[in-house]
Amino acid sequence: MIVGRVEGLSDDGLGIVRAKKKPVFVPFTYPGDYVEVHGTRRRFGRLLARDFVLLEHSPLRQRPRCRHFGKCGGCLWQGLKYKVQLELKGELFERITGINAPIKGSPKIWGFRNVSNFIVSNEGVGLKEYGNPLGVVDLRECPVFSKRTPEYLRALRDFLVETGLNPWNLRQRKGDVHYLRVREGKFTGEIMVNLIAHVEPSGDVLKAFKDYFSFATSIYWSMKADERDDPRGEAELISGEPFIRERIGDVVYLIHPNSFFQTNSYALQLLLRAVEGFADGEKVLDLYSGVGTFGVYLARRGFTVEGVEINPFAVEMANQNARINGVSATFKVGRAEETPIGDYDTVIVDPPRKGLKEVSELLVKSEVEKIVYVSCNPKAFKLDYERHLKKAYRVENAVLIDMFPHTPHVEAVVELVRKR
Structure with missing residues (x-):
């Protein structure tokens, strides 16, 4: 048994308690908490608390809103004042x-x-349990997602x-239905429901599906051919509109089941x-352009934008988004690492987590004067900058945007200017 006060936080937001041999990392705890750890497990070379009791509350705490807090892996920091x-x-x-930003x-x-x-x-319907890849929290609510979560889950x-x-049986890797993905247009009120399944639906099943989710703007059934535990499949429109907006x-974006869109509208x-x-100048290159989230917005403000994205479907969506907004932006399929960096004033990069x-x-x-680096992974940004970008660019400015309340994650926008 280990008893101690949480002295700080790890880079991934876990409370740190100093033990005799190695520090113990305690999820859902914060600086100032006093805890009693009854069991640990080794994960990625660290000792992670598996069973602990909170003896004394930190003054930094607030009462969490969700009944599932402390078990669900969605909100590690919901117990912290905002x-x-x-x-x-x-x-x-x-x-x-x-x-410092x-x-x-x-x-x-x-x-x-x-x-x-x-x-x-078969363990429940909801979200993954923190620290347990085979554990599922049987949800009744999700206050960070929607007031309508109980309605979606009941249906x-x-x-x-x-x-x-x-x-789906996570241990045996078999079953019929694997995920339900629900998207909401927060500013339009439109709803997309997408069931990810391993079976083709019969006519009666499709009728029941449409009846139970009749409130949705767009209803999809996605066939999943593999056993990987992720919400991906070949989407087929069952009822309603092919996109939600x-x-x-002043920008409208079309959203499809298989397109990425920032999670906090x-x-x-x-x-x-x-x-x-x-962003400076007139000509902007939007690398990793996705569905044109940045490119279409900048084009709306008078920039001439060209975007490059490896996913052909995302490129199709980006060009549709440019058309419906009537802006000067063109997007093409390509690999970022093979893209000629020509006569651009600013390059926007929003790379994957790596x-x-x-x-x-x-x-x-290149000869580009300005890079705007958007990052959700500060460690990856640091590696890119220290190993490569620092040779030609300096950090001029940065701002952090909290896209992910109640988690340790944050989105950074870093302005890099070419050294002269």
Whole structure:
């Protein structure tokens, strides 16, 4: 048994208790908490508390809103006061990158997520249990996603009972229904429901599916051919519109089941404004352009935008988004690392979590004056900058946007200017 006070936080937001031999990392705890740890397990070379009791509360705490807090893996920091969350995110970012940056909080901290992936398993229907890849929290609510979560889950459970379809068995890797993905247009009120399943539906099953989710703007059934535990499949429109729309300021975006869109619609406008504030000149290259989230917004503000994205479907969506907004932006299929960096004034990069890697050297060899680096992974940004970008660019400015309240994660927008 280990008894001690949480002295600080790890880079991934776990409370740290000093033990005799090695520190113990305690999820759902914060600086100032006093805990009694009854069991640990080794994970990625660390001792992670498996069973612990909170003996004394930190003054940084607030009462969590969700009944599933402390078990569900969705919200590690829901027990922290929101102002403290922002302060700690800024401190963690500076500790990792060495950059002190102001942080802008999310305009809404409840009901802000525009998508949720509910796993349908024999352990329950909901979200993954923290630290247990085979554990599922049988949800009744999700206040960070939507007030309508109980309605969505009730419809799903009733649908499964009526049709007799089997939930996915995580241990045996078999079953009929694996995930339910629900998307909401927070500013349009439109709803997309997408069932990810391993079986083709019969006519009666499809009728029941449409009946139970008749409130949705768009209803999809996605066939999943593999056993991987992720919400991906070949989407087929069953009923309603092929897309739902989201409106961010004066820009409308089309959203499809298989397209990526930033998860916090309310904070997205802050992120877009930050990117716009750092962009210079007239010609912008949007690398990793996705569905044109940044590119279409910048084109709406008078920039001439070209975008490059490896996913052909995302490129099709980006060009549709440009057309419906009537802007000067064109997107094409291509690999970022093979893209000629020509006569652009600013390059926007929003790479996957692994970072830019070899694309960094491509940028260093270019003549581009300005890079706007959007990052959800400060460690990847630091590696890209220290190993490559630092040769030709300096950090001119940075701002943090809290796209993910109640988690340790934060989105950074970093302005890099070519050295002269």
